[in-house]
Amino acid sequence: MTGRLDRWADPPLLVLASLADEPRHGYAITQDVAQTMGVRLSAGTLYAVIARLEASGLIEPLESDDRRRPYRITAAGAQALAQESERMSKVASVARQRLSTRLGWAGS
């Protein structure tokens, strides 16, 4: 289903989620987001998001000898991701419950 949620996905959240377990560089982020979250991030969108997250102090660059500079999530970024994940879990829970009640949808 790669790409189906592109319109609705929040790219900064996807990048933070991708960096939650380990540092990654640009190409690795796009691959990880596509494979694990089913969303295709374009190169332009990715670096617009990286610039925004870095300016906000939510991610930080690591030293690198080649052109592929890796990024890691900061403590503030982890906290923001945790809060947003919690909020999304609540939204998902409510959505599943109501869909189940109304349509008899059991979810996956």
Add this chain to the structure above:
Amino acid sequence: MTPPTPAHSTPPGATLAGRKLLARAAVALYPPAWRARYGDEVSALLDDSGGVLAAVASVAWRALPAWICPRHLHDRPARMRSSVATALLAWSMLAGLGLVFAQLIQLQSLMAPGYVEVRWAHAVFSGALALSVLVAGLGGLPLWLLILRRARREHRARDTLYLLMPVLTPVAYLAGLAVTGRLAGDPNGESLSWFLAVAPAGFAAAAIAAIGPGLALRRLQPQGPALRLAAVAAAVAAAIMAVAAAAIAVAEVILCQWARQYSGYDNFTTPGIYLALVAAAASVAMVSAARGARAALAEP
């Protein structure tokens, strides 16, 4: 950390070279400070992606927001240097446009007592120009002296020349003007045709004078309090010149209504082009200077 594992097949040589060229062109659309920070990474990402046209197009498309709403404030010195250089160039063009207005209304006798609004606009422009020159001069002087001293100490002849452009170019222009005026039999420059002939040269001289320090800033990459002071001064000077631009705009609109018997005001085409140039120069100066001041005043 996940190692880079590009999952693409390498295109044939000519195609690969073409795609790399396109990728470089897309990155070149971004502001200098952005390119300095992310240019190599984005190029690497595009290489890893196989230089797919969609990826290149997405990078090119995102260049516009990067100019309009730059997010790379973490590179504050680069942002300030860019802003000071851009604001200086836009400010010079704005001052030149204002001087054209001031000179033309004098040549066309529009400073007569009957044109109160025009006299008022001229007074506002003159006062604002003088004040903004003072602010920009005082605020930029420490930075100018600092990098000029460094350029001389490091024997960087080209940077020294760039930094001296604001002094050398006006002197050369005025000297050329005096000689040309004498040769043309119009030493005081009072004829309209003579004025219109030398005005483009004046804009070229102003542009060269303003671009010189910008190039030196880019090459020498100064940082510190002098740069912050220059960035804040550029914002204040740009704001003052915006007031001058507004006064000129008001006077131009009034002249289009009241002075239709004068050449240039009998239709709105020429004043319209002039006002568009004033608005563009004022907007660039204000936006760029505001970004520089924001970077200067942001928490470290």
